Amino acid sequence: MQLKTMLFYSHPLELTRILEAIDTFLRIHLSPGLATLAEGILVGLLLLATYAMIALALIYIERKVAASFQARLGPNRLGKYGVFQSFADMIKILIKEIIQIKKADKLLFYVAPFFVIVASVLAFGALPFGMNLQAIDFNIGVFYLLAVSSLGVIGILLAGWSSNNKYSMIGAMRSGAQFISYELSAGFSLMTIVVLSGTMQFSEIIEGQRYCWNLFNGHLPAMIAFLIYLISGHAETNRGPFDLPEAESELTAGYHTEYSGLQFGFFYLSEYLNMFIVAAVAATVFLGGWMPLQIKGWEAFNQAMWFIPSWVWFFGKAGLLMFFSLWVRWSFPRLRIDLLLNLEWKYLLPANLVNLLVMVVVVLSGLTLTELFPALFGN
Amino acid sequence: MRDITHIIRQAAEDAQIEERQKLTVTVKPRQLHPVVEALYRNKELPFDYLVSLTGMDWGETLGVIYQFSSSADLTQEVVIMTATADREDPLLYSITDLYETAHLNEREVYALFGIRFINNPDMRRFLLNDQWKGFPFRKDYSHDTGLNPVTVISSEIVDVAPCIRETADGKLIEENNPVFDEEDYIVNIGPQHPSTHGVMHFRTSLDGEIVKKVDVHSGYIHRGIEKLCESMTYPQMLHLTDRLDYLSANINRHALCMCIEKAAEIEVPGRAQYIRTIMDELQRISSHLLAWACQCNDLGATTAFIYGMREREHVLDIFDKTCGGRLIVNQNVVGGIMFDIYPDFRKDVNVFIPYMRKRLKEYDDFFSHNPIALGRMKHIGYLSREDAISYGVTGPAGRASGWSCDVRKYKPYALYDRVEFNEVMRTEGDSYARYQNRLDEIAQSLHIIEQLIDNIPEGEVCAKTKPVIRLPQGQFFQSVETGKGEFGVFVESRGDKTPYRVKFRSPSLSAVSVMPLICRDAFLSDLIGIAGSMDFVIPDIDR
Secondary structure, three states: HHHHHHHHOOOOOOHHHHHHHHHHHHHOOOHHHHHHHHHHHHHHHHHHHHHHHHHHHHHHHHHHHHHHHOOOOOOOOHHHOOOOHHHHHHHHOOOOOOOOOOOOHHHHHHHHHHHHHHHHHHHHHHOOOOEEEOOOOOOOHHHHHHHHHHHHHHHHHHHHHHHHOHHHHHHHHHHHHHHHHHHHHHHHHHHHHHHHHHHOOOHHHOOOOOOOOOOHHHHHHHHHHHHHHHHHHHHOOOOOOOOOOOOOOHHHHHHHHOOOOOHHHHHHHHHHHHHHHHHHHHHHHHHHOOOOOOOOOOOOHHHHOOOOOHHHHHHHHHHHHHHHHHHOOOOOOOHHHHHHHHHHHHHHHHHHHHHHHHHHHHHHHOOOOHHHHHHHHHH | OOHHHHHHHHOOOOOOOEOOOOEEEEOOOHHHHHHHHHHOOOOOOOOEEEEEEEEEEEOEEEEHHHHHOOOOOOEEEEEEEEEEOOOOOOOEOOOOOOOOOOOHHHHHHHHOOOOOOOOHHHHHHOOOOOOOOOOOOOOOOOOOOOOOOOOOOOOOOOOOEEEEOOOOOOEEEEEEEOOOOOOOEEEEEEEOOOOOOOEEEEEEEEOOOEEEEEEEEOOOOOOOHHHOOOOOOOOHHHHHOOOOHHHHHHHHHHHHHHHHHHHHOEEEEEEHHHHHHHHHHHHHHHHHHHHHHHHHOOOOOOOHHHHHHHHHHHHHHHHHHHHHOOOOOEEEOEEEEEOOOOOOOHHHHHHHHHHHHHHHHHHHHHHOHHHHHHHHOOOOOOOHHHHHHOOOHHHHHHHHHOOOOOOOHOOOOOOOOOOOOOOOOOOOOOOOHHHHHHHHHHHHHHHHHHHHHOOOOOOOOOOOOOOOOOOOOEEEEEEEEEOOOEEEEEEEOOOOOOHHHEEOHHHHHHHHHOHHHHHHHOHHHHHHHHHHHHHHOOOHHHO
8 A cells, every 4th residue: 555655646647556446446346367358358459559549640740750851741631730630541541442353362462461460469569668558578578579570571471472463572572581681680689688688578678777778888789789770670660761672663562562441551550560669679678668767866856757657758768769760761762672681781780790799798797887887877 | 078978979979968957968778878887987077976867758758867966076967868669668777786776766767657677676666556557657647546446455565576687698587586585574664653754664574683674665655746746837836845845845845946937037036035045944953853853752762852842843933923834834936935024033033043052052961972872873874975875865864974965065056155054074974973963954054044134135025927937848957955865856848837747856765765775784773763863754755
């Protein structure tokens, strides 16, 4: 009770209390097994709703940001500042006809978008959105995330192959080459931080960054890893300048040329969600996740920071990273496939391997900031 | 000129040489190739640039008019004519072995006039499909619409190229050569494709991502403008020139106006000359801006595309206020311009010049030195000077290969001999050189406008012309420098109020014809990027 009252006053906008109230309510009225089931369903629904909301918000934000980069206005007719544009688009895409392609491989053509969307939903489940706001806190969270997010490429390859369209095929092959290459870099840069944190569990990684973000704790190697993760993560989302699989000026729309209606919507949605997931992971692993800004010794300041709820911190950090992603997308021309693979195999990957070793040396010889200045940064 | 006559006489003794608007030589079909070759191989002044190749139907005979020039000095020109009396199966000799640009032009002549060229390796019809009945540009072509009904049945493209070859002992053999290998992976880039800048169709065989061969198909919007002109009076024809390269609409129209004015000996008032020159340069700026924007878009930089459009909008606003048209400046008429500029014209242009200069700097900062952009443009799509001349690639693209080919410098028209400007030249010959050339030419155009805008003389804007303009009998030529390159007008008149034959030399056709060469072994992405750097406009090709 003591703890709860403290939470109530110190973290006024956290969702912990509501969640606990729901939990208590369910457990009073239902048997333990049913309560868990009900909670599972609730969490699932909530995640899907969040998923859709984030995608819609991102589509709107991207359009607005792109417009401001391009000296345009962006959507401005539906609602104030056009905020309802995404909803209208969603409704439109939901009622659109799904066109059956005569010479396509029916089953695979149908299945492909699900692979893509399931991969991103699965990844969504392990993200820590805020304090106690995480569906499952795996002890191998980082590993799980890497594993499920690489499922998406199967969907893209299937889509390209089953469409029976040469543009789609080329797009899918590009995507395969690109995804597998950059998955390596993304994985290695996350491993660098796993070495630094000593754990793969997201909650522990966040806790370890209470007074010093991993980005600063691991100083040089961590910063390199951060940069590489941003680049390769951005490449994995198939967005400009890495949008070769769709490359609208070359391949019309690449792997999803033949898709329409909701099936296309799945690809579209997962593209935005993948962007969010990459930013969220980067924010969690490098920038302290949902943990508010804390400085050792400044108790009043720390307390004040907690008044801003943890999920705001999380979305704020992820949002900043997503803004970078948009910035890059709307500024750079597209890479060519050989330049893209060169970048990965000749520069990023070797740099990454060396960086991982450097990080090991840094951690083993106690050169991290927390160990160098425990009075300032130690937990 | 005496040397040229001498060379021609050596190659063909009975060639008929006349001094008309240009030096005109009439030869027999069999003598054509030796004469052309002699001119081509002339050491002092090689006539290595085939400006235009025009099919002709003179009633009794079918023939071709070739307009040659020298790459070293564009003012040196020779016109060679040849004809055959056989209307059933007219055969002439090809000159593709000397001039690559002849290739597509000869195919066009075959489609429109039915003249086949011996030794052209690929005698498929260009602009028209294989099933077309009759040869529409012949004077005796039946206008019956039932002959070539509009069909909704799609026909397969047959990749077989017929050709007539002459063996060493003078026999003619007909052959059919496959365009692609059997196991080639062929992708249709176009005609419905976002980056072909219209309905261009490249049949491309790929090896993975690498382009093995490009086969150019065009004609999806062929309107037969040259044929339409034959049934129109001269002032009526003007409107059709706008529909060729619509991005250089004003300049095209200027060319036709000058051609008619020269032939009819109409003096254009000074004020009109000033306004025409300024409008031409504004048009060039807008054309280059769009080219820049589209090239960036082809490379995947959508923001740069919008930037280009934003600046172009200012030029279009000036056009809009001048004549009501934005894309197509409906201003030039025979004898001058249709109506005077609006009162604030000077002010608007004077505001635009410093604004555009600032933006050029922004383009440089934003895009020109971006490492990805450089990787996509430097050493990509290399076009050598020899190839540029052989394919007749003029304009910023030709000058990027080190070929000085600015018509404004060599054959100044309007006020270009009175203003000071540099011919922008580069020798790298790659996409990036073409890219930079366009931006630099915008700066030069601004410089030209700057010199003229404050000195526009008062006076009439249009000379008095007869209500019905008749050109004297003869052949008339006029070249101008559009945003894409050398645009040529050829009018053959028999003294009527309508022309007997009109031909427009299209700079875009040359730019497209060189695509198979410079895209070979490039990446698929680069094919699109190179196409953007060549900056062709499809209506200009399809005419």
